[in-house]
Amino acid sequence: MTKILTIAHIVWLEVIRRKDVYVLLVLMGCLLATLVSLNVFGLGGVVSYILHIGLLMTWLFAWILAVNVSARELPQEEVRGTVFPLLAKPVTRLELVLGKWLGAWSVVTAALLLFYALVMVVVLARGGYARPLVLAQGFALHSVAVGVMAALAMAFSTRMNHDAAASLSYVVTAASFLVVPRIPAFIAIESGLHANLLMALYNLLPHFEVFDMRRRISFDYGPTPWIAFFEALAYGLALIVFLLTLAWLAYRHKRFSRAAATNL
Amino acid sequence: MFPSRQGAVRALDGLTLDVKPGQVFGFLGPNGAGKTTTMHVLLGFINATSGDARLFGANVRESIARQRIGYLSENPDTYRFLSGHELLVMTGRLFGLGGKRLRSRVQEVLDLTGISAVAHRRIATYSRGMMQRANLAQALVNDPDLVILDEPTGGLDPIGRMEIRKIIMDLRSRGKTVFFSSHELSEVELVCDRLAILARGRLVAEGKAAELVAPGESLEKYFMRVVA
Numbered sequence: 001m002t003k004i005l006t007i008a009h010i011v012w013l014e015v016i017r018r019k020d021v022y023v024l025l026v027l028m029g030c031l032l033a034t035l036v037s038l039n040v041f042g043l044g045g046v047v048s049y050i051l052h053i054g055l056l057m058t059w060l061f062a063w064i065l066a067v068n069v070s071a072r073e074l075p076q077e078e079v080r081g082t083v084f085p086l087l088a089k090p091v092t093r094l095e096l097v098l099g100k101w102l103g104a105w106s107v108v109t110a111a112l113l114l115f116y117a118l119v120m121v122v123v124l125a126r127g128g129y130a131r132p133l134v135l136a137q138g139f140a141l142h143s144v145a146v147g148v149m150a151a152l153a154m155a156f157s158t159r160m161n162h163d164a165a166a167s168l169s170y171v172v173t174a175a176s177f178l179v180v181p182r183i184p185a186f187i188a189i190e191s192g193l194h195a196n197l198l199m200a201l202y203n204l205l206p207h208f209e210v211f212d213m214r215r216r217i218s219f220d221y222g223p224t225p226w227i228a229f230f231e232a233l234a235y236g237l238a239l240i241v242f243l244l245t246l247a248w249l250a251y252r253h254k255r256f257s258r259a260a261a262t263n264l
Numbered sequence: 265m266f267p268s269r270q271g272a273v274r275a276l277d278g279l280t281l282d283v284k285p286g287q288v289f290g291f292l293g294p295n296g297a298g299k300t301t302t303m304h305v306l307l308g309f310i311n312a313t314s315g316d317a318r319l320f321g322a323n324v325r326e327s328i329a330r331q332r333i334g335y336l337s338e339n340p341d342t343y344r345f346l347s348g349h350e351l352l353v354m355t356g357r358l359f360g361l362g363g364k365r366l367r368s369r370v371q372e373v374l375d376l377t378g379i380s381a382v383a384h385r386r387i388a389t390y391s392r393g394m395m396q397r398a399n400l401a402q403a404l405v406n407d408p409d410l411v412i413l414d415e416p417t418g419g420l421d422p423i424g425r426m427e428i429r430k431i432i433m434d435l436r437s438r439g440k441t442v443f444f445s446s447h448e449l450s451e452v453e454l455v456c457d458r459l460a461i462l463a464r465g466r467l468v469a470e471g472k473a474a475e476l477v478a479p480g481e482s483l484e485k486y487f488m489r490v491v492a
Contacts, residue, residue, distance in 0.1 A: 003357070003358055006357040013346060013350070017345040080341045084307075084335070084337040089330055089358045090327040090330045090358070090360075
């Protein structure tokens with residue numbers, strides 16, 4: 001466990017020193033301040049919309065951060081050539097994959113906490129409110145969604161370079177967000193092969209909508225029933241385990257390119 | 265055997281080396297001879313098509329086999345966002361070191377490699393020579409019995425080369441086994457107890473430099489003759 005934590009610690013130091021989180025935090029602060037001060041669409045005074053848009057931004061920024069950080073960790077080790085001295089130590093490839101994922105997930109979750117705190121500061125300053133229990137549930141599920149995104153990007157990055165892994169992860173996660181919840185409606189009007197293909201797609205892509213509690217938080221719909229909450233949590237954890245297993249299987253016998261490390 | 269468009273390429277062929285404990289063993293060969301591939305097989309990065317590599321009695325694929333070795337890769341880059349001190353602490357933790365033992369070992373290695381004064385600066389601000397010494401320091405933090413160095417002086421100026429040479433001599437005086445590859449024949453001649461020459465994946469010479477080279481012949485001429 002010490003080895004996994006040490007590798008995760010290196011990921012933390014890298015992300016913090018690259019200042020990715022600060023940039024997104026400042027950007028979010030600016031967007032929220034603009035939203036409040038300019039009274040966009042006349043909604044400046046409606047706090048629930050500020051909260052809703054703020055939460056949308058936390059999803060957007062956490063998505064960018066999770067995919068970017070996770071997709072670059074393993075390929076970067078190869079390009080930099082540090083994978084050789086790292087694996088020359090008593091570190092297994094499974095520990096390397098788990099350490100990288102843990103580092104990426106935990107640092108993005110910490111950033112997520114800052115994003116939520118910033119949104120809540122703005123909302124409270126405008127006289128708004130969100131139930132702490134609903135907020136806590138929303139944050140926990142959001143954190144699990146971030147873990148799934150990180151595991152997906154990491155699985156792709158075991159066999160692709162950073163750019164390709166990040167692009168593919170963005171496409172898959174965006175499709176999961178935007179298309180998957182609408183697939184049942186399409187299946188209802190299709191038949192035969194089309195319906196079967198849509199059903200396969202529906203089952204294959206991750207269902208990020210189960211982790212999304214923005215409406216419940218913004219419009220005070222009350223907490224998610226605990227059964228549904230734990231089901232979503234279990235689904236997310238199962239997805240993470242599945243994706244990390246795929247990542248490890250793809251990575252355990254991978255031959256690293258010396259050309260990448262020596263820029264030949 | 266590696267697959268290629270021209271068919272399978274035999275990168276190494278029946279290679280057996282005799283490296284005694286406490287020796288500095290030089291591993292020579294032209295580019296593409298298979299030196300780094302040998303080291304990668306030894307470290308378990310790639311599997312040999314036949315035969316197996318064992319270190320201290322354990323299969324190199326098992327992480328425990330790497331507990332007593334230190335490795336410096338041919339690539340000089342490292343985690344530039346860390347300081348030299350942080351790099352060594354992280355490396356020590358990967359070897360299971362902690363507490364007082366880790367702190368004293370880190371300081372010892374910083375002193376040995378001569379980077380104590382810049383230990384708390386980011387590696388990104390180091391010169392090439394200092395970066396190489398930081399890399400060498402991470403290879404020594406676990407106090408290894410076997411140190412594998414892949415072209416440790418590559419790209420260094422004469423002063424940097426001399427400093428690395430001094431560290432290798434120091435390791436020998438402490439009874440460590442050093443296995444290193446280099447293109448610098450004069451350097452190999454200076455520090456190695458024994459050497460081996462590899463060409464096209466085959467061992468073409470092995471022994472003490474003084475025994476291999478004919479009277480009046482330089483190591484360079486000998487090298488050119490046997491790899492031709």
